[in-house]
Amino acid sequence: MTAAMDLFGRQGYHATTIAQIEAAAGLSAGAGGLYRHFRSKRAVLEEGLDRQATAGRQLLSYLAVEPAPAGRRERFLAVARAGLARLEEERDVNRLLLRDLASFPDLLDLVRERELRRVHLAVTEFLRAELPGEEDPEALAAVVMAAVSHYWIMADVFGGKHPHEVDTERFLRALVRVVVPEDLFADDVVDGGGVDGAT
Template sequence: MTPSTRERIMTEALRLFGEQGFAKTSVAQIEQAAGLSSGAGGLYRHFRSKDELLVEAVSARLSERGAWEPLLAPNASIAAALAPSGSTVDKLTALCRIGLARMDHDRDVSRILMRDNSIPEGLLEVFRQQEYATVMRVITGVLTEAAGSTRREQDWEATAAVVAGAIAHYWLIRDIFDGAHPADVDPERYLRATAEMIAARLDRADHEEQDRG
């Protein structure tokens, strides 16, 4: 399906904001990139301001759930959906892989949030509600499921925040170095190592539960 003019404006605006920064990107540049007459005011037929355009474009991008979608279904077995016949480490690696792919999907949004201090008020709240809360819910759900009977005794939400941070850090470092990790650690090695550390945390929780029993 051919994207509408509004969709083209949002796509090109996010790309330019991510590459140049919000403040350094002009309305005329966005119009030209979207195939409109530069400086003719066509953008304002769809958005009241550049600030509104940014918030709407980010919200639209984050609403594209992609690989997250099956993990958000009510009463879904999240861990089973990741790697049905795999080990705990396989399931956690699959989860981390989805998370890293999500960072690639959100590339321009991530660049804006992490590098740009000129963004309008309210954008961080949009990201927190539409993206980060979803990520945290999925990761916490996987950990709680995998932990079984230990779930009441351990702070899996805090562990989920560590996992999300580890994935975001890897993506950010690679992005800074033009796609190559400075330690020459490829994504699969990194994600597997992250999964193994999470699995060790789960094993420790099991041992602690057994000791208490």
């Protein structure tokens, strides 16, 4: 499974052959060893997506954990960092999502239902709790997820370095300033919830 998902991520599902998967997994290439474990190449892909659906607990767990870091900006920064880390951990599946899953509408629906909606709901609830005055936390969650995802995608496409040459920390802190306005940040200071001086 690991070998297959790595190949799918690097060269694409359609360009990857069963023989390549077998060779990468230490089986005799072309001897059919993969079929002792999976009925087809698609079955390998389905299993990889199932694994992703059960992953991501770090991000979702963080969103539900109390106590969190002091200060709204620090809590949001921690969530955004966890989101980027999750995207990187699931790099191969994310590449598949962008490049290959349009060929499998049913699997694309699966990712939307079991992964994207689940994370969107968790981020929405986090924002609703953190920003009670926000008029549309669902839309804001979509904006935040889009920003973090796009940053990761562009960095991945350009070999790990974002084309705008804005490093990860600068990006995340700018995003935090946009999402958590200065007046709410001031409330944190008044309430005594210390915030990192670099924020």
